[in-house]
Amino acid sequence: MSLELIGISVLWLFLFGYVIVGSIDYGAGFFNAHSIITGKQHILSKVIQRYLSPVWEVTNVFFVFFFVGIVGFFPQTAYYFGTILLVPGSIGLILLAIRGSYYAFESYGARGHKGYAFMYGASGLLIPASLSIVLTISEGGFVSIVDDNPVLDYAALFTSPLTWSIVVLSIAAVLYISAVFLTWYAFKTGDDNATELMRKYAIGWSVPLIIAASGIIYELSFHNEEHFSRMIDLWWMFGLSFLLWIGTVWLLWKRTRYGVAFGLLVGQFALAFFAYGISHYPYLLYPYLTIYEGFTNTAMAISLIIAFILGMALLLPSLYLLMKLFLFDKNYVQGNNSKKE
Amino acid sequence: MLFDDPVYASRLLTLLTLSFHIIYATIGVGVPLMIMIAQWIGIKKNDMHYIMMARRWAKGFVVTVAVGVVTGTAIGLQLSLLWPQFMELAGNIIALPLFMEVFAFFFEAIFLGIYLYTWDRFDNPKKHFLLLIPVAIGAGMSAFFITAVNSFMNSPAGFDIVNGQLVNANPIAAMFNPSMPTKVTHVLSTAYMTVAFMLAAIAAYRLIKGSNHVYHKKALYMTMKIGLVFAIATALLGDLSGKYLAEYQPEKLAAAEWHFETENEAPLIMFGVVDENQEISYAIEIPLMLSILAHGYPSAEVTGLNEFPEEEQPPLIIHYYFAIMVTIGVFMIGLSLVYWFGIRRGWPFVRAQWYRWLIVLGGPLSFLAIEAGWWLAERGRQPWILRGIMTVDQAATTSDYVGHMFILFAGLYLVLGIGTVVVLRKIFKNDPVEKELEKLQGGEPS
Numbered sequence: 001m002s003l004e005l006i007g008i009s010v011l012w013l014f015l016f017g018y019v020i021v022g023s024i025d026y027g028a029g030f031f032n033a034h035s036i037i038t039g040k041q042h043i044l045s046k047v048i049q050r051y052l053s054p055v056w057e058v059t060n061v062f063f064v065f066f067f068v069g070i071v072g073f074f075p076q077t078a079y080y081f082g083t084i085l086l087v088p089g090s091i092g093l094i095l096l097a098i099r100g101s102y103y104a105f106e107s108y109g110a111r112g113h114k115g116y117a118f119m120y121g122a123s124g125l126l127i128p129a130s131l132s133i134v135l136t137i138s139e140g141g142f143v144s145i146v147d148d149n150p151v152l153d154y155a156a157l158f159t160s161p162l163t164w165s166i167v168v169l170s171i172a173a174v175l176y177i178s179a180v181f182l183t184w185y186a187f188k189t190g191d192d193n194a195t196e197l198m199r200k201y202a203i204g205w206s207v208p209l210i211i212a213a214s215g216i217i218y219e220l221s222f223h224n225e226e227h228f229s230r231m232i233d234l235w236w237m238f239g240l241s242f243l244l245w246i247g248t249v250w251l252l253w254k255r256t257r258y259g260v261a262f263g264l265l266v267g268q269f270a271l272a273f274f275a276y277g278i279s280h281y282p283y284l285l286y287p288y289l290t291i292y293e294g295f296t297n298t299a300m301a302i303s304l305i306i307a308f309i310l311g312m313a314l315l316l317p318s319l320y321l322l323m324k325l326f327l328f329d330k331n332y333v334q335g336n337n338s339k340k341e
Numbered sequence: 342m343l344f345d346d347p348v349y350a351s352r353l354l355t356l357l358t359l360s361f362h363i364i365y366a367t368i369g370v371g372v373p374l375m376i377m378i379a380q381w382i383g384i385k386k387n388d389m390h391y392i393m394m395a396r397r398w399a400k401g402f403v404v405t406v407a408v409g410v411v412t413g414t415a416i417g418l419q420l421s422l423l424w425p426q427f428m429e430l431a432g433n434i435i436a437l438p439l440f441m442e443v444f445a446f447f448f449e450a451i452f453l454g455i456y457l458y459t460w461d462r463f464d465n466p467k468k469h470f471l472l473l474i475p476v477a478i479g480a481g482m483s484a485f486f487i488t489a490v491n492s493f494m495n496s497p498a499g500f501d502i503v504n505g506q507l508v509n510a511n512p513i514a515a516m517f518n519p520s521m522p523t524k525v526t527h528v529l530s531t532a533y534m535t536v537a538f539m540l541a542a543i544a545a546y547r548l549i550k551g552s553n554h555v556y557h558k559k560a561l562y563m564t565m566k567i568g569l570v571f572a573i574a575t576a577l578l579g580d581l582s583g584k585y586l587a588e589y590q591p592e593k594l595a596a597a598e599w600h601f602e603t604e605n606e607a608p609l610i611m612f613g614v615v616d617e618n619q620e621i622s623y624a625i626e627i628p629l630m631l632s633i634l635a636h637g638y639p640s641a642e643v644t645g646l647n648e649f650p651e652e653e654q655p656p657l658i659i660h661y662y663f664a665i666m667v668t669i670g671v672f673m674i675g676l677s678l679v680y681w682f683g684i685r686r687g688w689p690f691v692r693a694q695w696y697r698w699l700i701v702l703g704g705p706l707s708f709l710a711i712e713a714g715w716w717l718a719e720r721g722r723q724p725w726i727l728r729g730i731m732t733v734d735q736a737a738t739t740s741d742y743v744g745h746m747f748i749l750f751a752g753l754y755l756v757l758g759i760g761t762v763v764v765l766r767k768i769f770k771n772d773p774v775e776k777e778l779e780k781l782q783g784g785e786p787s
Contacts, residue, residue: 057450060410064417065443071421072440075432082425086740089422094753097411101757104407105764149739296433303437303512311444318451318475325455325462 003301004291007073010308011066012277016270018062020177025059026124027178029099031201033121036114043193047186058322060100072304076294080285084143084152085134092130095123128170136163139224140286150288162219169212173269176205180248180265184258199252206249210242213272224286230279237275244268344744348737351423354747358416359719360712361754365409367711370484370529371536372402373453373477378567380470390556391563393777396460397769398540403457404764408757413446415750423743427726427736430507434500435493437512442486449479481529488528492520495718496589497727519589523582524718530574531714535707537568538673542704545697547774556774562684565700569677576670580634587635587643590728593721595646596655597663598631599624607631607643612664615657655721662717669710673703 028048035044071078102120137143142157143150157163179202186194217238220228231238244264251261282290295301343350376395383391421428452475463469493499499515501508544561547554586594595601599610601619609631613624629639636643646654676699683691690696722728726736 057406057410057454058447060414061443061447061450064414064446067418067421068436068439068443071428071432072436075429075436078421078428078432079425082421082423082428083738083740086422086738086746087742089418090746090749093415093418094749096414097753097757100411100414101407101760104404105760147739151740296436297507297510299510300433300436300512304440307437307441307444311441311447315444315447315451318448322451322455325459 003298003305004073004295006305007295007301008277008281008291010305011069011073012274014062014069015066016273018059018066019173019273020266020269021059021062023128023174023177024181025178026099026128027174027176028182029102029124030121030175031178031182031198033117033124036117040197043191043197047182047189047191047194058319060096063096069304073296073301074284074289074291074294075296076289077284080143080150080289081134081137083150084137088130088133092127095127095130099123099127125171125174128174129167132166132170133157133163136160136166138280138283138285139220139227140283141223143285143288145288160223162216162223165212165215165219169209169216172205172209172212176202176209177265177269179205180252180258180262183252184262187258195258199255202252203249206245206252210245227279227286230281231275234275234279237271237278241268241271241275244271343747347739347741347743348734350743350747351737352733354743354750355416355419355423356719357747357751357754358412358419359715361758362409362412362416363711363715364708365405365412366484367532367535367708368402368405368539369409370480370532371534371539372398372405373449373473373480374533375536375540375564375567376402377470377473377477379563380466380473382563384466384470388559389778390559392466393556393774394560394563397774397777399457400768401765404761404768406453408761410450412754412757423738424726424736425738427731430727430731431490431493433507434497434510434512434515435490438486438489438493438516442483442490445479445482445486447479449476449483452476452479484528484532485525488525489516489518489521491718492524493518494725494727495524495722496520497730502730520585523578523585527575527578527582527714530571530578531711534568534571534575534673535711537564537571538677538700538707539704540564541568541677542701545700549694549697549701552773552775554774556778561700565677565680568673569681572670572674572677576674579667579670583634584637590722591644592646592649592653593655593659594635595644595649596657597659597717597721599646599657599660600631600643601645601647603642603645603648605632605640605642607635607641609634610660611667613660615660653724655723659717659721662713662720665713666710666717669706669713673707673710676700676703 032041032045032048035041098119102116106116106120136157137152139162142153142160144153145151179198183195183198183202186198217228217231220231244267247264248261248268251257251264280286282292284291284294296304343353376398379391379398380395382388383393383395452472456469456472456476459469459472493515496519497515498518499511499513541561541564544557544564547557548561583594586597598607599613599615599619599621600607606629608629609627610621611625611627613621615621631643632639632641635641680691680696680700682688724732724734726733
């Protein structure tokens with residue numbers, strides 16, 4: 001495997017990690033706000049808060065890791081995407097900041113502030129939408145080179161059906177992933193009402209998800225034929241992903257094995273995410289930048305990979321400890337341990 | 342100007358984000374060490390007060406960490422959004438420490454999460470204490486790596502440029518560049534010093550406001566002592582930074598000292614004002630001091646600013662930043678030294694209201710010194726973004742709307758800043774030490 005492929009695989013893996021943990025986090029914020037507005041707060045908020053407390057900071061790192069890593073492995077992306085993304089990137093950052101500060105402010109200061117809770121929930125849907133614009137842009141057709149500098153055509157971007165399909169997909173995915181996870185988590189806490197409510201949301205969002213995903217493949221057949229034909233070559237990965245989706249919905253429907261259902265969901269998204277990534281290969285920004293042109297020098301690539309392996313050797317046990325203490329600790333999830341509150 | 346010129350707007354936005362971020366970053370680096378020391382003393386002496394100190398500091402720390410994380414994310418991404426050509430070049434050489442900084446941050450985030458939510462979950466308090474070690478190490482390592490990146494911008498190393506192409510990249514040499522040792526140690530020790538004086542200011546304020554509790558007295562004595570140690574370390578490291586500058590960035594030293602002509606036995610100029618003819622008035626001149634500061638002996642020759650082409654000279658305003666930083670540093674050493682002596686010798690005036698007010702003032706002053714120090718370091722390498730290689734004009738984005746983004750972010754930081762103050766006040770106002778102690782002693786004997 002070439003260094004370029006290792007680099008992009010590592011980054012794609014981390015982006016996938018962010019999609020999963022970020023979705024759980026964003027969706028949880030949305031469901032929390034939704035439950036306040038619809039007066040169902042008593043059912044959900046405890047479960048959500050208990051999950052979010054120790055992990056909100058960790059989620060953010062996955063994102064930072066991705067954008068620092070991509071500049072490291074593919075420095076030219078900083079030039080192209082950095083120039084193009086000033087406005088959408090800044091808006092995404094501001095939304096992230098509102099969210100990031102919310103948790104600390106809310107849980108220690110103005111507990112139960114409705115306006116902030118609402119902003120928290122809304123930002124949970126807007127952030128994935130603003131970040132997913134990168135995926136649209138990388139398909140090509142929205143960037144032109146003027147005086148040697150890349151320029152983004154906002155009008156073309158915002159009138160393209162592809163943009164909006166990807167936005168819809170990102171929102172549906174966030175709510176679906178989050179609902180399935182929280183169903184499982186609520187079930188583990190032994191909270192039947194919360195489980196039932198989240199299960200309803202999960203099943204409800206499964207259908208829009210699959211429609212949006214199919215819609216994008218259809219849009220791509222007009223927008224970027226090369227990418228579309230490579231996706232067709234990988235039909236079996238998408239097909240397998242679809243089967244896993246059926247599996248998740250089936251288990252939810254039958255009210256059994258929520259843990260397995262979430263596992264199938266991760267598999268479903270992993271397959272679709274990697275199939276999409278592989279079919280996009282070798283372009284980072286179609287048709288200007290490929291992973292070969294944009295790659296860093298060999299010395300840097302090797303030192304980054306070594307740093308990555310050492311970093312992982314440190315992180316994986318720590319992450320395991322975190323999960324063991326909070327996600328999979330029976331006493332903690334059921335709220336038995338805490339003496340205060 | 343702000344809306345027409347992306348270079349100017351990019352500079353202002355970066356200045357704004359960094360100036361705001363370093364307040365939280367400094368707290369983020371320093372507080373874990375203070376919590377660690379307090380908790381360790383608490384366990385060793387079996388003194389509930391110190392344990393509670395650790396606990397209360399940790400509680401406030403979460404709020405600042407949250408804002409530190411989001412502003413840190415902002416500057417991380419803004420580097421690419423505002424300085425795309427710089428990041429394209431720098432990504433080839435300096436990506437390693439940037440990448441490792443994220444690991445350090447990750448490590449810290451995980452253990453901080455565990456530490457904060459497991460106060461009641463370990464039977465053995467020492468186990469809980471152990472969680473702080475990775476937090477403090479992670480915080481220190483982040484500072485180490487990110488400062489290595491910044492020092493690379495001041496003294497680029499680890500590559501050659503042949504016909505406009507970057508060759509012979511050596512990521513390790515880039516990371517361990519000439520200014521890295523002085524910068525990293527100076528940043529770490531000022532962060533510990535500033536945070537110690539910030540916590541001392543809080544304790545002093547509570548004492549002034551009538552809470553005569555021994556808890557605050559213990560906190561004040563401990564933090565002033567820690568502050569003193571790091572303030573002295575900072576001064577020594579600052580001297581080394583001066584010697585580094587004389588060797589590698591003489592134009593920055595010359596501009597900071599208003600030292601225009603190359604000469605031996607150069608005097609150090611404190612304060613004063615300068616006009617466009619390089620005439621200095623109202624200044625205090627310390628003979629020979631600059632030669633000593635720069636090279637270690639009084640007769641040394643110090644390069645003057647006029648040796649450099651005009652377009653490569655840093656702005657003369659950095660002299661004021663230098664004066665602010667050094668004055669505050671010296672003041673804090675004096676203040677904490679007198680306090681420490683006074684408590685040991687039983688001098689009554691160090692317990693007087695006016696002296697405590699000085700200590701309260703010392704908290705914000707230390708932060709001002711941090712800001713001034715960074716402004717000195719950053720404006721002092723103007724016009725370069727990579728000294729000797731790339732100017733800021735060549736590095737800034739060509740994209741429009743940077744000015745608009747400046748206004749958006751200014752609004753955001755305003756909200757975050759006010760939010761921090763309001764939330765912190767709420768946490769501690771509603772739950773003073775006396776109440777918390779009562780609760781702890783009433784509830785559980787440990």
